[in-house]
Amino acid sequence: MLRLYHWPLDPAGRMVRLVLAEKGEPFEAVSSRPWAPELEIASIAPGAVAPALVSTHGTTPRFAASGTRAICEHLEEIRPVPSLLPDDPTERAEARRLWSWVEAGMEEVTDTLLSERVIQWTHRGRQPDSEKLRRGAHALRGRLTFLNALAEQRGNLAGRHLSLADFAAAAHLSAYDYFGDVQWEAVPDLKAWYMRIKSRPSFRPILADRLEAARPVSYYAELDF
Amino acid sequence: MLRLYHWPLDPAGRMVRLVLAEKGEPFEAVSSRPWAPELEIASIAPGAVAPALVSTHGTTPRFAASGTRAICEHLEEIRPVPSLLPDDPTERAEARRLWSWVEAGMEEVTDTLLSERVIQWTHRGRQPDSEKLRRGAHALRGRLTFLNALAEQRGNLAGRHLSLADFAAAAHLSAYDYFGDVQWEAVPDLKAWYMRIKSRPSFRPILADRLEAARPVSYYAELDF
Known part of the structure; x- marks a missing residue:
């Protein structure tokens, strides 16, 4: 086990x-x-x-x-089956490059926007640091635009097939989405991609997460949002 | 090619x-x-x-x-031979964990100390940002202490065999060492580890690097420093 x-x-x-x-x-x-x-x-x-x-x-x-x-x-x-990396060496490299890009690129968003939201909820009465929220939201907008272009051109982030790059991105966006911080209207192709990945059985436990101190936004667990 | x-x-x-x-x-x-x-x-x-x-x-x-x-x-x-990851699954995971730790942990040092040194040399006459240098040097000391403990206990960073974790760490330290920013005296086991890895043929081109604007410290390319 x-x-x-x-x-x-x-x-x-x-x-x-x-x-x-x-x-x-x-x-x-x-x-x-x-x-x-x-x-x-x-x-x-x-x-x-x-x-x-x-x-x-x-x-x-x-x-x-x-x-x-x-x-x-x-x-x-x-556990090679089901594989979450493509078979072709170049496509594998592309999936790992974007997985790495997501983790490095989203770090700033997590350290500012997400951290501030969590602190805000777990320390009631504390005013959020609006400068940090602003910086995080700005960084997130840039990342979303890039990911939206990939989703539009490729279907999934690293190519036609779902890969670790998609799960890395969905994991980050789902955490920001808990507090309603993802502006989905601005990124329609990424929204369609997220609706698909959010409907997978593997996503159910993520959508059932509830922070004791903070309820998620109303559409957090909705598959058609 | x-x-x-x-x-x-x-x-x-x-x-x-x-x-x-x-x-x-x-x-x-x-x-x-x-x-x-x-x-x-x-x-x-x-x-x-x-x-x-x-x-x-x-x-x-x-x-x-x-x-x-x-x-x-x-x-x-x-090119699986020679392999730079151990065969055992748990040891592979440990090598990848420390490789990742090196890249994440050294980022702050690279963004402050190394960047500042490079800017200082390529923009002659510009005064270095002493606050950035101080923060970078402080972060580097902490990382060196941790790596030194690993080298002392294990020989190499992730275990007995050289792995991608070692090459990641050596790559970072060699860049800081170009400007003399690694205080080797404080970390004797890491110094012995670096002397070994620096003696490998693969390291020669790295030691031959010369930035046009900046000469390295005197012992940069010396194998017995």
Whole structure:
């Protein structure tokens, strides 16, 4: 059995949950905040934080992988079917390039917009930092425009087939969407792409997430929004 | 034949050059600044920047991969020998985790300390931003301490064998070392590790790099420093 340490609104944890579900791999989930080291993970792999995957076969928990790159490549290797990377070497490279682009490009949005929303809800009464919200929203608009062009030209982000690049992007956008921060009207092709990916069975647990302190926007879990 | 677009002091480009050399893969190098899109790359893959690998077999250049994650995984797949990832799945995951940790953790150092040094040398007369230098040096000290503990416990960063994690770290440190910014005395085990990796034939072209405007520190290319 696999145990996944993750925090529900963390885009990295969401990507791993999507990939585990796509591969039909059951797991036990343990809530762990990526900004606070978890003793069990750290004792197995120094400096590792959520998302982290631990194998609980046998008597002592054994480290499997931590971080989206290590976990998703690991799952792709040990559970190659269904594959979430194309067969063709050039297309695989393109999927990994965009996966990497999504993670690097969205970091600024997560660090400003998403963090501020989470702090705002978990520390009631605290005024949000409007400068951070503004910067995050601006960065997100740029990223959405780029992703929309890819969805328009290719159907999915890295090509015709769904890949880890799509799950990385959907994981990030779903977290921002919880607070209503994605302006879907401006990016119709990306919206159509997100409607498709959101309808997949692997997405259901993500749409069922509820932060204790904060309810999502009304259309968060709606498949036709 | 492969063509690599890279900028000599960019840690990402250095990692790719090391991996290509380790795998005995010849390539033609074209200088390209990662902060300025290169027309040829962008026309093949939207938004791609250096480091980028293009295959020049046949009549039209064909995109192979861009970014360290896509390029190094691609090379690992098409040229599996010598392998730069361990065979064991858990050890592979650990190597990828630390590779990812190096790239994420060193980003702050590159954006402050290294960028400031490069600007300082290429725009003569401009005073360096001492606050940025200070922040970069502080971040680097923390990263070095962590890497030193890994080198002490494991020999190499992810375990006993050299892996992509080591080449990622060495690529970053070699760029900072060009300007003398690595305080090796404080991290003796990491220094011993770097001396070993610096002695590899794949490192020679890196040590021969010279920025037109800036000479490296005296011991930059010395194997026993």
